[in-house]
Structures are given as C-alpha cells and as structure tokens.
Amino acid sequence: MPRKPAPRAVPPVPDDIRVPPDFGARVVDWQRLHGRHDLPWQNTRDPYRIWLSEIMLQQTQVSTVIEYFQRFVSQLPTVQALAAAPADQVMALWAGLGYYSRARNLHRCAMQVVSAHGGEFPSDPAVLATLPGIGRSTAAAIAAFSAGVRSPILDGNVKRVFARFFGMHGHPGERAVETRMWQLAEAALPAPGPRQAEDMIAYTQGLMDLGATVCSRGKPTCLMDAGACPLSADCVARRDGLTATLPTPKPRAAIPERSTVMLLVRREREVLLRLRPDSGVWGGLWSLPEMPVDTVPFDAEAAEEAALDYARAFGRPARATMTGELTHVFTHFRLLIRAIRVDVSTDPGSLMVQDSAAEAAQRWLSLDDLDALGTPAPVRRLLEDQARGGLF
DNA sequence: AACCCGGGGGA
DNA sequence: TCCCCAGGGTT
Numbered sequence: 543m544p545r546k547p548a549p550r551a552v553p554p555v556p557d558d559i560r561v562p563p564d565f566g567a568r569v570v571d572w573q574r575l576h577g578r579h580d581l582p583w584q585n586t587r588d589p590y591r592i593w594l595s596e597i598m599l600q601q602t603q604v605s606t607v608i609e610y611f612q613r614f615v616s617q618l619p620t621v622q623a624l625a626a627a628p629a630d631q632v633m634a635l636w637a638g639l640g641y642y643s644r645a646r647n648l649h650r651c652a653m654q655v656v657s658a659h660g661g662e663f664p665s666d667p668a669v670l671a672t673l674p675g676i677g678r679s680t681a682a683a684i685a686a687f688s689a690g691v692r693s694p695i696l697d698g699n700v701k702r703v704f705a706r707f708f709g710m711h712g713h714p715g716e717r718a719v720e721t722r723m724w725q726l727a728e729a730a731l732p733a734p735g736p737r738q739a740e741d742m743i744a745y746t747q748g749l750m751d752l753g754a755t756v757c758s759r760g761k762p763t764c765l766m767d768a769g770a771c772p773l774s775a776d777c778v779a780r781r782d783g784l785t786a787t788l789p790t791p792k793p794r795a796a797i798p799e800r801s802t803v804m805l806l807v808r809r810e811r812e813v814l815l816r817l818r819p820d821s822g823v824w825g826g827l828w829s830l831p832e833m834p835v836d837t838v839p840f841d842a843e844a845a846e847e848a849a850l851d852y853a854r855a856f857g858r859p860a861r862a863t864m865t866g867e868l869t870h871v872f873t874h875f876r877l878l879i880r881a882i883r884v885d886v887s888t889d890p891g892s893l894m895v896q897d898s899a900a901e902a903a904q905r906w907l908s909l910d911d912l913d914a915l916g917t918p919a920p921v922r923r924l925l926e927d928q929a930r931g932g933l934f
Numbered sequence: 935a936a937c938c939c940g941g942g943g944g945a
Numbered sequence: 946t947c948c949c950c951a952g953g954g955t956t
Contacts, residue, residue, distance in 0.1 A: 601939045603954065640952040643942070677941045698939050717947080759938080760956060792937075938955080945948080 559729050562776060566732030570741050572772035573748030578604075578755075582611055584747070589663035589688040590621045596680050596687075597648055601641050604754070610639055622661055624652040647675030665689035678724075686746040690739020694727035695746055696720075699753025704730075705789035706757060709778025713790045799869075801878040803845055804830040804921070806865065806928060807853050808885050812906040813925065814856055815915065823872070828905075828915040830881075830924070840880070849882040857886030866927060870920040881924055 562568075579585070581604065583595035594614060598607045614635045618624045624632070629649060636645035651674045655663055664670050665688065670681035678696070685691035701714040704723050712719040732741045756763045756771045762785055763770040764777070771777070779785045807814035815828040833845070833852055842864050849862040865883040869876055907915065909929045912922065 597940095600941075601952080601954095606954075638953085640954090641939090641941095643951075644940095647942085675941070679940065696940095715948095936956085939951100939953105941950105943948105943950090945946100 556725060559725055561726065561729045563733075565730045565773070566741070566745050568772040569748040569752065570732060570744040573744040573751060577744070577748050577751040582608060582615075587688050589665075589684060590624075591615060592687045593651075593663060593676075593684050594648070596683050597644055597675055598639065600644060600680065602639055606639070610635070621652050621655050621663070624649065625656040644675060650674045651676065663688065665691055667691060667693045683746060686742045690742045692731055692734060692738055692742050694724070694731055695749065696724055696727050697750065697753075699757075700727065700749050702759060702789050703749060703753045703757045703773070706762075706779035706785055707773050707777045709782060709784065709788070711788070711790050713792050715792060799876040799878060801840070801880065803833040803849070803880045803882060804924070805833060805849055805852065806830060806881055806883040806924075807856050808883060809857055809888060809906060812908050813928075815905055815907050815917075817903040824918045826916070827918050828907075829918055829921050831904075833882075845880070846882060849884050853884040853886055857888055860885045860887060866924065868920055868924065870918075877920075879920055879924070883928070 581595075583591050586592070595607065595611055598611055598614075617631070617635060618627055627649070629646075632645055632649045633642065636642060636648075639645075654673055655661060663684065665685055667678070667681040667685040670676050670684055671678055676684070682691075682693040682695045683697075685693050686695070701720075701723055704710065704726050705714060708726060710719065710722065714720055714723060732738075732745050735741070752771070752773075757773075764774045764780055765785060768774040768780070774780055777785075779788045805814075814831060816831045818824050818827055818829050820826050831852070833848060846862040846864065850859045853859040853862070862882050862884045865881050867878065867880040869878050871877075909925060912925060917925070
C-alpha cells in the first residue's frame with residue numbers, strides 16, 4: 543500500500559505580513575450573528591459526519607451536498623459501516639456528485655481509519671493529511687470542527703476573501719501566491735485562549751460562510767452595503783476599488799499558434815501590397831500577399847519554390863529567398879509570419895490578365911510612401927526591417 | 935461558454 | 946516538484 547507523505551510543515555510567517563489583531567475575533571463574532579448554523583453536518587463533533595461533509599464539499603456546493611449527505615449517513619452511519627460496505631454501494635451513494643475519485647478515496651480512508659487508527663479519526667491535522675482524499679485544508683477543517691484544533695484552512699472561499707482583504711494580485715493557483723496565502727492564513731488565526739475550541743469552530747465556519755455569502759465571486763454584498771462585511775473597514779480591495787478584479791482570474795489557456803507565409807514581391811524599389819477583405823483579421827488594411835503553408839514541418843526550400851510560382855502573376859520572378867520571420871500575438875491566437883522576398887522584373891509578356899476588381903485590390907508601393915496606406919503593425923515592421931536592411 | 939473548485943497522479 | 950485533470954454547477 544503506497545503511503546501518502548505528510549504535507550510540509552508551515553514555514554515561519556515573514557515579518558512583512560500584517561494582519562489586524564482583531565481579524566479572527568471579527569470573523570468569529572460575525573459568524574455567531576450572521577453565519578450558517580443549521581447545516582446537517584453542523585452542531586456535531588462527530589468526526590465521521592464532519593469528514594464526510596468536507597469531502598463532499600470539496601468541489602460541490604452546499605445546496606447540492608445536503609441531500610447526498612443525508613442519504614449517505616442514513617445508509618452508512620459510521621466509519622465502520624462505510625469501511626465494511628461494498629464499493630458498489632459507496633459509488634451508488636456518490637453517483638451524481640462527480641469527481642468519483644473522491645468516493646474511492648473516501649472508502650479507502652474509512653478502511654484506513656478502522657485498520658490503522660482503531661476506528662477513531664485523528665485530531666492532528668498533519669496525521670489527518672496522510673489519509674487518502676484529505677489534503678492540508680480539509681485536514682485543518684476536520685480538526686477544527688471535530689476537536690477545536692487551531693489550524694488554518696485555505697479553500698477557494700478563503701482565497702477570495704484573502705485576495706481582496708489583503709489586496710493580493712496574482713492567480714491563487716500560482717505557487718508563490720498560494721504560499722503567501724497559507725502564511726496569511728496562519729497569521730490570521732484567532733489568538734489561542736480559553737475559548738479556543740469554540741472560537742476555531744466559529745472562525746473556520748465564518749471564513750467559509752463569508753466567502754460563500756458576503757464576499758462572493760460575482761456580486762459581493764459590500765458593494766451595496768459595506769456594513770454586511772466585518773472586514774470591510776480595512777479591506778484593501780474595497781479601499782482601492784479592486785473588489786471586482788480580485789482575485790486575479792486564472793490565466794487563459796495557451797492560445798493556439800497559426801502560421802502564414804507573406805511574400806515581399808519586389809519590383810525595383812516597390813513592393814506589392816494587397817487589400818484585405820473587410821471582414822476578418824486586419825479587415826480593410828493593406829497587407830502583403832499571403833501563401834498558404836501546407837508543409838508541416840515548414841520546408842523553406844519548398845516554400846521558396848512555391849513563392850516563385852506564385853509571383854509569376856506579377857512579373858518574371860528571378861529568385862525567392864526566406865528573409866525573416868516574426869510572431870504577432872492576437873487575443874485569441876499567435877501568428878507566426880515567415881517572409882519570402884521575391885524579385886521580379888517587369889515583363890508584360892508574362893503578366894496574367896487580371897480583372898479590374900482584382901486590380902483594385904492590389905498596388906505597388908514605394909517604401910517611402912508607407913505612411914499613405916493603413917498597414918498591419920507586424921507587416922509595417924517587416925517592411926521597415928527590409929528597408930533598413932537596404933533591400934529596397 | 936467560460937470559469938470555478940482540493941487533492942491526486944503523472945510528467 | 947510542478948502541472949493538469951475531473952465533472953457538475955454557477956454566472
């Protein structure tokens with residue numbers, strides 16, 4: 543049986559972290575007045591129910607979890623019953639919740655609690671986190687709710703509250719941001735004291751409730767009513783008008799890359815430009831003629847051959863040379879532009895007959911007149927580079 | 935249609 | 946050690 547390693551110990555909190563000394567107390571007081579108190583897994587210290595609810599709540603909303611939770615505990619009321627249940631029954635009770643590895647880990651965890659811990663859940667978060675399906679945050683939540691242990695949680699709700707309250711930029715999924723948030727979570731815990739167990743239960747639940755209700759993603763209540771949030775008075779996001787932009791969203795997935803070959807058809811000191819259709823990229827701008835790239839990987843020699851062929855429409859081509867490449871980034875894709883220079887000489891005999899519409903969409907331009915036409919920025923750069931290189 | 939979510943497993 | 950995935954729900 544592969545053993546799950548215990549998570550690294552929390553690094554010391556750096557000196558530059560400043561948390562108001564009454565942060566925890568404000569969350570605790572708010573929770574007692576305005577938080578949720580009647581969820582089916584509250585008002586108990588039964589670690590089995592607390593653990594089960596935390597696993598169900600990992601990727602699923604409270605409103606969805608409630609009925610699954612009720613059905614689950616009525617059929618399997620104890621960790622011993624769960625450990626002894628057939629996998630089919632466990633999976634059937636989970637069906638519809640999604641993320642089914644959670645159910646398999648749940649079952650394995652119950653068996654380990656019975657076999658390795660005498661059927662009693664540990665109360666030490668570091669030990670809890672060695673069990674399948676229990677990570678650092680879930681371990682802390684179980685320890686806090688079942689035994690009043692002073693240990694920080696950091697789930698999606700808490701990350702949102704922290705990002706706003708402390709004005710932290712950067713996606714919370716980034717390592718550096720998450721590390722800092724764990725340090726903040728450690729520093730923000732209510733002070734240890736005689737009421738620690740009750741406070742930790744209220745504090746842990748309070749952070750979750752605050753993130754789920756007041757400090758929500760879409761329409762945080764403080765935008766309408768600052769008094770609704772116990773942290774609004776010194777919330778950095780609120781002070782700086784960043785409530786709607788924090789936390790920083792996940793960076794968009796890598797955008798696809800396309801490629802094209804542009805032709806620098808040169809005739810003496812002029813280059814051939816082409817008017818792009820009104821719709822699409824660079825609509826209505828004057829750009830260079832493009833050749834479809836159909837060789838993957840790109841084959842420079844073949845492209846030069848094709849360029850010679852292509853340029854016969856504009857004169858007698860002498861030679862074609864790869865002459866540069868650049869990448870242009872759009873919002874939704876990157877365009878790799880390769881440029882091939884084709885020198886042509888005027889030869890009326892070789893000119894193909896063109897209709898007037900095609901004629902109107904192309905023109906020869908001296909590089910000195912570049913300012914006269916609207917040209918896409920990368921094309922402009924390409925032409926200027928050519929001019930600087932003395933090629934025109 | 936994009937974005938969200940804790941932990942595990944594979945790169 | 947880092948990145949990516951899952952799968953149902955919300956926005």
